[in-house]
């Protein structure tokens with residue numbers, strides 16, 4: 001059988017996981033991994049946590065070293081970008097004009113950090129946090145930072161605020177255009193627990209305000225807010241979300257809708273071209289409607305599904321969404337459905353900072369949020385899959401053993 005040429009664009013978590021899964025699925029295939037960043041493939045979650053806090057080494061985020069990939073006959077081109085996909089000739093064009101042929105192509109191009117288009121945004125000590133290089137540059141700036149302003153109270157902004165407070169003891173002010181933290185991404189219970197935690201650790205919040213300009217003489221000195229308020233600052237981190245990196249796909253005429261549109265196997269609107277990870281608007285059978293998720297879980301698992309489909313093993317992506325964040329030494333997790341219309345039942349183990357809130361849909365466990373009680377998340381995943389015979393009163397009672405209430409004969413999913 002002729003050797004299949006697999007080309008992967010994007011050397012992040014999804015691209016690397018797909019390359020490893022392809023090697024597993026096709027021992028003879030030619031696998032080429034092309035990444036614009038010069039580092040070996042790495043995971044990003046620790047960048048705003050352990051690595052920024054100095055409790056984890058930068059190299060600890062690397063998934064596979066280049067020699068390990070070479071041993072698996074995975075060819076890597078790092079520090080190189082793919083500039084064009086020639087669909088007609090099934091080739092990609094690199095930034096040095098070389099052309100590489102593909103039989104199956106995977107786009108795992110992730111996202112880029114959203115920036116602020118205001119005067120002074122290019123001053124020194126204004127950062128965003130997307131890459132390992134961003135993290136190292138930010139750590140450098142924070143060494144001599146007394147006053148840090150974080151723009152945006154999303155997960156990354158808040159993790160940076162916590163890590164900067166914990167490691168560098170900076171005075172931290174978080175400026176947020178909305179009226180509270182984590183507005184797009186979390187249920188009320190989690191939002192208030194996180195906001196209270198930050199306030200109790202000295203983080204100062206300015207809500208319903210935004211940045212109108214940055215001032216300084218080559219180096220940042222002041223942040224001028226839309227309200228007219230002036231903040232003295234040594235360093236700024238802009239954490240206002242990401243933009244999916246779809247430009248390559250758009251130029252190639254692939255269907256894009258706030259992400260590269262793929263089916264439950266990871267295939268795009270163009271046969272033999274697949275996409276994976278954070279850049280995708282993908283079908284997850286558990287959720288029904290197509291979705292785009294900025295999560296470790298999607299980069300890890302949806303990429304494996306796409307790789308298997310590229311090698312001919314078609315198994316639909318079907319996963320209960322899960323996400324975590326660590327802030328000020330506390331672990332918060334979300335799983336399944338946690339929408340505002342669902343009934344909530346909170347089980348308190350030890351005050352506000354050790355509890356689980358269960359989200360019920362017509363008495364059935366549909367999701368949960370945990371605060372330092374991650375063990376419940378594994379049980380909730382089982383409960384969503386298999387069902388759980390339990391009353392809200394029993395759910396709320398920390399002495400009740402949840403596991404014993406799982407349905408014995410799993411409901412086929």
Ligand SMILES: Cc1cc2nc3c(=O)[nH]c(=O)nc-3n(C[C@H](O)[C@H](O)[C@H](O)COP(=O)(O)OP(=O)(O)OC[C@H]3O[C@@H](n4cnc5c(N)ncnc54)[C@H](O)[C@@H]3O)c2cc1C
Nearest residue numbers: 010012013014036045081082109110277278294295296299
């Ligand atoms: C600071 C931070 C903290 C996070 N914390 C958490 C967390 O606690 N929990 C959680 O679940 N998720 C977290 N996430 C989200 C999670 O890490 C991402 O969803 C995941 O990294 C996405 O992986 P990816 O491979 O799809 O995309 P990316 O990691 O963005 O990788 C895409 C790669 O493709 C490259 N590329 C783009 N275009 C081209 C091109 N034309 N040619 C060649 N290469 C190209 C890019 O340079 C990049 O290296 C965090 C993310 C960040 C940034």
